Amino acid sequence: MKFNKAIYIYNGKKELLNVNEIEKRADFKRVTNNIFCPGKKCGAKLIFKKLRTGKYYLSKHPAYQHGEYCEFSGKTRLKRRNLKNYIEMNGNISSRGINRRKNEGLAVLDDFLHPEVKRNVKQAKIKTTTVLAKPDNSISEKPIIKVNYDPNAGLIKEQITNKNSKVKEPPFFWRLPAQITNKDSNKNLKTGVKIKRIIVNSTGNGCEIFGELQGVDILFKLPEAFFYGSSRQTSTDQLVKFLKILAVFVESTPTEIYLVTMCQAQVIDEKNIVLYILDPEFLAFLTKDEKKYSSLTKIAVAISSRMLK
Ligand SMILES: [Zn+2]
Incomplete structure (x- = not known):
């Protein structure tokens, strides 16, 4: 799942950032280390990546799971095992x-x-x-x-x-x-x-x-x-x-x-x-x-x- 937006959380403050804004930030490193899924009741960590084409995108950190209510979890595509x-x-x-x-x-x-x-x-x-x-x-x-x-x-x-x-x-x-x-x-x-x-x-x-x-x-x-x-x-x-x-x-x-x-x-x-x-x-x-x-x-x-x- 790719994201256009991420929530940046630092020192208790939250900020909704567009993927294209992130690279321009003076505190770029800190931002990319503290970005989270914008989904409802989620908070899964995101990773900021640069594609070979020069485009940026955000994806979910593999060690995290989306919250139960998160609209980005993509669970509907999966079926339970018989x-x-x-x-x-x-x-x-x-x-x-x-x-x-x-x-x-x-x-x-x-x-x-x-x-x-x-x-x-x-x-x-x-x-x-x-x-x-x-x-x-x-x-x-x-x-x-x-x-x-x-x-x-x-x-x-x-x-x-x-x-x-x-x-x-x-x-x-x-x-x-x-x-x-x-x-x-x-x-x-x-x-x-x-x-x-x-x-x-x-x-x-x-x-x-x-x-x-x-x-x-x-x-x-x-x-x-x-x-x-x-x-x-x-x-x-x-x-x-x-x-x-x-x-x-x-x-x-x-x-x-x-x-x-x-x-x-x-x-x-x-x-x-x-x-x-x-x-x-x-x-x-x-x-x-x-x-x-x-x-x-x-x-x-x-x-x-x-x-x-
Ligand atoms: Zn999520």
């Missing part, structure tokens, strides 16, 4: 799957915060939510097990006996806070914010993380299931301790900490977005100077040992 061969089951997600999703999220947020750094964007490429329909005769015989995320269920891979089946773990859709809309209600999402404040319930069975990005506030709730539901590694006491360490750090130091997390939405009120984090493994962190921490444990240890100041 669902005949899918078997749906409830299940949890493998640690490998979680780590891959978190790393994708960290890479995209890092790129969003530091657009000036040239990166291999292929690594951060997010799969689109729809796939091109295959002709019917090419559909494989192997059944595909489509996993519906259920934090209380076990891993499907450990339950199935037919090793021929392909397990397709549930998608967690990447959304920048400004892209989250009512259409994301009841979906699994992946997003990133700057942490403003963390409140840990003193009895240790609840926590709230207040975050913000691009002027959009998000409240993340860590319900009891976060502390007790997970069979993986960290104990409840440790989780509470680590969250408290992070809460104090955010409160008392100017260092900016960003959260990248997988989460679940209930019914979304766009003016008051609340998302739920059900598993400690879903958390990852990033600092302004690009230090990445793939878990709550890692960032808590870094703070405690004063590696992170």
